[in-house]
Amino acid sequence: MPADKDCLFCRIIAGDIPCQRIYEDEHTFAFMDINPASTGHALIIPREHARTIHELSPEALAATALSAQKVATAVRDTLTPDGINLLQCNEPAAGQTVFHFHLHVIPRSKGDGLALGWPISPGDMDAVAGLAARLRTRLNG
Numbered sequence: 786m787p788a789d790k791d792c793l794f795c796r797i798i799a800g801d802i803p804c805q806r807i808y809e810d811e812h813t814f815a816f817m818d819i820n821p822a823s824t825g826h827a828l829i830i831p832r833e834h835a836r837t838i839h840e841l842s843p844e845a846l847a848a849t850a851l852s853a854q855k856v857a858t859a860v861r862d863t864l865t866p867d868g869i870n871l872l873q874c875n876e877p878a879a880g881q882t883v884f885h886f887h888l889h890v891i892p893r894s895k896g897d898g899l900a901l902g903w904p905i906s907p908g909d910m911d912a913v914a915g916l917a918a919r920l921r922t923r924l925n926g
């Protein structure tokens with residue numbers, strides 16, 4: 786029985802929807818992305834259903850990060866890519882299309898042209914310092 790019967794990834798964990806599973810443990814599940822950005826593109830998800838990083842329990846987040854490290858190492862050892870990106874999207878404005886928290890492992894090769902970057906240009910350092918002060922207050926009181 787899926788944790789959330791309307792959630793695609795809960796249904797994949799439950800076995801209701803087929804996938805190419807590569808790893809699972811008590812708290813996490815990993816499988817190949819159906820629309821790979823590159824050869825070896827994999828997804829790691831917590832068994833716990835949570836829409837974004839904000840709703841996910843710290844324990845499930847930690848377990849998912851550890852599984853992502855295992856998957857990334859297996860991808861590195863098996864496919865020997867030039868590099869690997871970990872990607873995680875929250876809300877449609879950030880590119881999220883499936884609303885069950887997940888980490889992408891995306892193998893990269895030199896010159897593959899995948900657009901995950903942004904142009905390097907200096908920020909307004911006064912604005913950056915002001916924002917850092919606000920965040921320090923939020924994080925540390």
Ligand code: 5GP
Pocket residue numbers: 793802804805816817818819820821828873874880881882883884
């Ligand atoms: P997001 O855009 O939410 O960060 O990533 C969702 C990912 O899930 C996409 O890369 C998409 O290709 C993948 N995806 C969507 N539906 C399925 C599916 O049914 N099976 C698998 N294996 N991947 C899926």
Ligand code: ZN
Pocket residue numbers: 788789792793794795796833834835884885
């Ligand atoms: Zn779910």
